Amino acid sequence: AQSVTQPDIHITVSEGASLELRCNYSYGATPYLFWYVQSPGQGLQLLLKYFSGDTLVQGIKGFEAEFKRSQSSFNLRKPSVHWSDAAEYFCAVAKDGSNYKLTFGKGTLLTVNP
Amino acid sequence: DAGVIQSPRHEVTEMGQEVTLRCKPISGHNSLFWYRQTMMRGLELLIYFNNNVPIDDSGMPEDRFSAKMPNASFSTLKIQPSEPRDSAVYFCASSLEKRDSTDTQYFGPGTRLTVL
Numbered sequence: 001a002q003s004v005t006q007p008d009i010h011i012t013v014s015e016g017a018s019l020e021l022r023c024n025y026s027y028g029a030t031p032y033l034f035w036y037v038q039s040p041g042q043g044l045q046l047l048l049k050y051f052s053g054d055t056l057v058q059g060i061k062g063f064e065a066e067f068k069r070s071q072s073s074f075n076l077r078k079p080s081v082h083w084s085d086a087a088e089y090f091c092a093v094a095k096d097g098s099n100y101k102l103t104f105g106k107g108t109l110l111t112v113n114p
Numbered sequence: 115d116a117g118v119i120q121s122p123r124h125e126v127t128e129m130g131q132e133v134t135l136r137c138k139p140i141s142g143h144n145s146l147f148w149y150r151q152t153m154m155r156g157l158e159l160l161i162y163f164n165n166n167v168p169i170d171d172s173g174m175p176e177d178r179f180s181a182k183m184p185n186a187s188f189s190t191l192k193i194q195p196s197e198p199r200d201s202a203v204y205f206c207a208s209s210l211e212k213r214d215s216t217d218t219q220y221f222g223p224g225t226r227l228t229v230l
Contacts, residue, residue, distance in 0.1 A: 036221075043118070043205055043221035044157075090157065100145060100211070101170065102219065104157040 002027040004093050006105035013081050014113045021076040021108050023065075023091030032094035033074040034102065035065055039087045047089075050074065061085070086112040116140075118222035120206050126228045132194040135225045138187055139208030147219060148181055148191050149205040157205075163189065164211060196229045203227070 003026045013019055025031055032051050036044040048059025055067040065076045074091060088109045092102040119138040127133055139146050148160040161171040166183045174181070178197070183189040193200055203226050207219040 041223070043223045044207075045221070046218050049218065100147070100162050100164075100209075100219075101159060102157075106156045 002031070002093050002103050004091050004103055004105035006089075006091055006108050008108045009106070010109045010111070012111040012113060015083050016080050019076075019078045019081045019085070019110070021089050021091075021110070023074045023076065023105060024072050025074065025091075025093045026072065027093055031074075033065075033067060034092040034094070035059065035063070035074070035076050036090045036092060036104075037061075037087045038090065038107075044090065047076070081110075081112055083112045083114065086110055118206055118208055118220055120204075120222040120225050122225060123223065124226045124228075126230065127196055128230050129197055130195045131229075132192065133196045133200075133227060133229075135191040135204050135206075135227070137189045137191070137206030137222060139189070139206070140220055141187070143208035143210045143220075144186070145209045145211045145219075146183060146189050147207040147209075148189070149207065149221075151203040151205060151224070152201075160191070160204075193227075196227075198229045201227055201229050 005024045007022050034049045035047040037047050038044045047063050048057045050057045050067045057065050063078050067074050088107045090107045091105040121136045144165050146163040149157050151157045160173045161181045162169050163183045181191045203224045205221050205224045207221045209217045209219045
């Protein structure tokens with residue numbers, strides 16, 4: 001069965017600093033990978049997704065992620081964090097090449113210090 | 115676009131009572147998903163509908179849980195009887211699935227359920 005690991009439960013960065021959130025997946029075939037963000041009391045919003053092609057994917061709000069098959073990773077990055085980026089971030093993988101059955105990681109909570 | 119609409123946003127009930135959660139997907143979407151989010155288990159897919167038909171309900175915890183989608187614009191998730199361990203945030207999501215292509219799942223704001 002596929003699985004997603006987000007090693008960092010909680011990360012704190014200063015506003016303006018760079019950010020990298022880690023995501024590792026376990027899946028036998030070519031994965032469909034996603035990053036979602038959840039603000040307090042809100043639903044999940046898609047930041048970006050990878051299905052195929054260029055392994056560096058650009059998303060909304062200045063985020064990007066890089067798919068590295070050799071490392072089974074799909075890390076999320078942002079060069080300069082804004083206070084409004086404080087939220088919980090979820091990495092997800094689609095099962096069986098179908099985007100409907102998403103398996104989510106446990107999430108990484110991001111705190112941004114002024 | 116109004117996005118995915120869920121009601122109620124918060125529900126507090128007593129153990130043994132019936133609970134009904136409601137979802138209106140984005141107009142034109144043909145797939146609907148119910149998820150449950152808890153601290154212990156994270157986000158879990160409960161059930162997936164395509165064109166109003168349940169395709170995968172393998173995530174439904176037990177017979178106390180049931181979901182329906184009587185038409186393309188409405189779905190319910192019912193728990194009867196409810197138990198304290200059902201306390202969680204329940205999300206509804208929808209997407210537009212096309213043959214041989216994939217699309218984004220759009221999530222509603224969730225219903226926070228507390229069973230006392």
